[in-house]
Amino acid sequence: MDIRFPLGLMFAVMGALLSGFGIVTASSPIYRQHSLGVNVNLWAGLGILAFGLTMLWLARRGTR
Amino acid sequence: MRLQWIDYLIILIYFGFVLGIGFVLKRYAKTSTDFFLSGRSIPAWITGLAFISANLGAQEVIGMGASGAKYGIATSHFYWIGAIPAMVFVGIFMMPFYYGSRARSVPEYLKLRFDEKTRGLNAISFAAMTVFSSGVSMYAMGKLLQLLLGWDFTMSVLLSAGIVLVYTYLGGLTSAIYNEVLQFFLIVAGFVPLVLIGLKDVGGWSGLTARLATESVSRGFAPGAMTESWQHMGSPASNPMGVEWFGLVMGLGFVLSFGYWCTDFLVVQRAMAADSMNAARRTPLIAALPKMVFPFLVILPGMIAISVAAPSETGLARGSEATYRLEASAQAGVPSTIPMLQRSLIPPKLDDKGNPVVGTDGRVALDYDLAIPQMLMHYFPAGMLGLGLCALMASFMSGMAGNTTAFNTVWTYDIYQSYIKPGASDAHYLAMGRAATVFGILISVAAAFVARQFNNIMDLLQLVFAFVNAPLFATFMLGMFWKRTTGHGAFTGLLSGTLAAAVHHGLTLPVGAAVGFKGGFLGQVLHTYPSEMAQNFWTAIFAWTTCFLVTVLVSLFTEPKRDVELKGLVYALTPIPHDKNLPWHKQPGTLAVIVLTLTVVLNLIFW
Numbered sequence: 025m026d027i028r029f030p031l032g033l034m035f036a037v038m039g040a041l042l043s044g045f046g047i048v049t050a051s052s053p054i055y056r057q058h059s060l061g062v063n064v065n066l067w068a069g070l071g072i073l074a075f076g077l078t079m080l081w082l083a084r085r086g087t088r
Numbered sequence: 089m090r091l092q093w094i095d096y097l098i099i100l101i102y103f104g105f106v107l108g109i110g111f112v113l114k115r116y117a118k119t120s121t122d123f124f125l126s127g128r129s130i131p132a133w134i135t136g137l138a139f140i141s142a143n144l145g146a147q148e149v150i151g152m153g154a155s156g157a158k159y160g161i162a163t164s165h166f167y168w169i170g171a172i173p174a175m176v177f178v179g180i181f182m183m184p185f186y187y188g189s190r191a192r193s194v195p196e197y198l199k200l201r202f203d204e205k206t207r208g209l210n211a212i213s214f215a216a217m218t219v220f221s222s223g224v225s226m227y228a229m230g231k232l233l234q235l236l237l238g239w240d241f242t243m244s245v246l247l248s249a250g251i252v253l254v255y256t257y258l259g260g261l262t263s264a265i266y267n268e269v270l271q272f273f274l275i276v277a278g279f280v281p282l283v284l285i286g287l288k289d290v291g292g293w294s295g296l297t298a299r300l301a302t303e304s305v306s307r308g309f310a311p312g313a314m315t316e317s318w319q320h321m322g323s324p325a326s327n328p329m330g331v332e333w334f335g336l337v338m339g340l341g342f343v344l345s346f347g348y349w350c351t352d353f354l355v356v357q358r359a360m361a362a363d364s365m366n367a368a369r370r371t372p373l374i375a376a377l378p379k380m381v382f383p384f385l386v387i388l389p390g391m392i393a394i395s396v397a398a399p400s401e402t403g404l405a406r407g408s409e410a411t412y413r414l415e416a417s418a419q420a421g422v423p424s425t426i427p428m429l430q431r432s433l434i435p436p437k438l439d440d441k442g443n444p445v446v447g448t449d450g451r452v453a454l455d456y457d458l459a460i461p462q463m464l465m466h467y468f469p470a471g472m473l474g475l476g477l478c479a480l481m482a483s484f485m486s487g488m489a490g491n492t493t494a495f496n497t498v499w500t501y502d503i504y505q506s507y508i509k510p511g512a513s514d515a516h517y518l519a520m521g522r523a524a525t526v527f528g529i530l531i532s533v534a535a536a537f538v539a540r541q542f543n544n545i546m547d548l549l550q551l552v553f554a555f556v557n558a559p560l561f562a563t564f565m566l567g568m569f570w571k572r573t574t575g576h577g578a579f580t581g582l583l584s585g586t587l588a589a590a591v592h593h594g595l596t597l598p599v600g601a602a603v604g605f606k607g608g609f610l611g612q613v614l615h616t617y618p619s620e621m622a623q624n625f626w627t628a629i630f631a632w633t634t635c636f637l638v639t640v641l642v643s644l645f646t647e648p649k650r651d652v653e654l655k656g657l658v659y660a661l662t663p664i665p666h667d668k669n670l671p672w673h674k675q676p677g678t679l680a681v682i683v684l685t686l687t688v689v690l691n692l693i694f695w
Contacts, residue, residue, distance in 0.1 A: 025112055025113065025116070027134055027266050027269055030105055030108065030109050030112075030266070030270075031269060031270060031273065033105075034101065034102070034105045034270065035273065035277070037101055038098055038101060038102075038475065041094070041097065041098065041101075042094075042098075042471050042472065042475065045094050045470075045471045046471065049469075049471075052469075054469035054470060055469055057469070058466065058467055058468060058469040059285050059467055059468065059469060059472075060285060060288055060289055062285060062288075064281055064285065064467075064468065064469065064471075064472050065469065065471035065472055067281075068277070068280075068281040068472055068475075069471075071277070072277050072475075075273070075277070
């Protein structure tokens, strides 16, 4: 099994979840309380999602 | 504090993937070589990341964050002096013997190169050390989760042990390696945002420098003592570590670091699983690239934690941090006035009764190990907090899994197959490997509970293992580069090196420490070191030198092995692999030059 499949899938799922949560909670006070007003769930989530999708794409390309 | 549903969901997703990988990989673990060495089929980039992750256990993450808060940027010496040179050395010079000899473990290499007794000594002490470290890792995790989240200690230990057991039992080393790669990226995903937000809060590197200048002046050092790594190493009195450059370079940079990276089967096993000699040699070099930048991920959070004012003093403007502390304190039965004593994000250390501990210098001692967890809880809202905690749990678990896979291999090949039941079928040894996984984890769980009851036993064991490990690199170096070295020489050298370490430790004491585990137990204190770290570095230097001299002396008076028996095991009798016709990124030599140059540059930037 190519490790990039589970790796990419896990990060894609987590990234989608986090960025979705970030969008839903965008106006919540938690970001001012904790992360200097930065919506860290949205931005980090998008980064993680992009990494996950890249890994999945590489894995797909690798098996063909 | 309580986690939100999203935090739990992220942790559950991780558990699901970890177990899923185990079940899928079960199909591929058909022979003992598959189970113990991943069938020697893993590409270099994966073994490289696993090589670094096996080392990046949670104690490393938490400990380096703690040291960052205690010592500042000088903690990077554990990376730029205490790891990178040794990693380059193991890839360039030692891998040809480890991989080329087809030895299946480090003790087995010692058997091929020297003799049975040297292997036995190394195998037994290593096996004991791995199950013990795995237990300590579980104990630390159980304690941390109890303090932070109020989770039940027994439940945390059993749950993590259960998950590690399932996936290492099913997939063996491949499972462990795959999960180490997941853990690596989880740490990066969790810690990069943490450091960015933290840096933004303190005003970037220059803001951090200014804040830490105040901190280090208040401790009686020069303003730059926590943000300049080499300038204050001239004398132990002028830096928070309490070490001088010679002890640092020789003790940490040479003896301890080479001893760990070049001889510890926990990391070497990852390189042995590589799919070719070239991949095995590149494994530690690829690992060195992330290792080089890890100080920014694990040391910086500690430095930020000590320089950010505690929220309780800033009128709770920044949220519910004090509530977390209060809640955690209430669970531990601690009086709720504690947060008032807290100047930075790092809370004071509490004794069994919940009172703050006052150090020998008359100041309240801080619980530095909480630097990283406090950073996560301070800067991360629900969501990313789950991911950050998940990364920490992943490193605890992969630390356990790494020790378990190293243990079951050494147990099966070097103890069971060698002394208990030689000549059985491969299927028999595969079954034994799986059984060893089960009882190895059971012993570790037991060790975790013993650690909870009797902290002293753990201190004692850790000390004994430090004595056993200190001289190891002298044996390997002589064995690999001086073909005259004999088995008798290696064995007596190792024993006397261990003895020298114990004697040195027993006759010295760090300043302000009580006689006991910290030293001086031989009844007399001949020398007092400025810090525990300085004492450790010099214990290692004494052990290494003794082992080196005794091995040489005894070897000169005993019969060496003949050249034919040493083919592929010593430098002079091993063909050096040629890779000049490969592209540059596949040449170990080129990678080594790049890695070393970058390390020098980093040292100069933070000089």
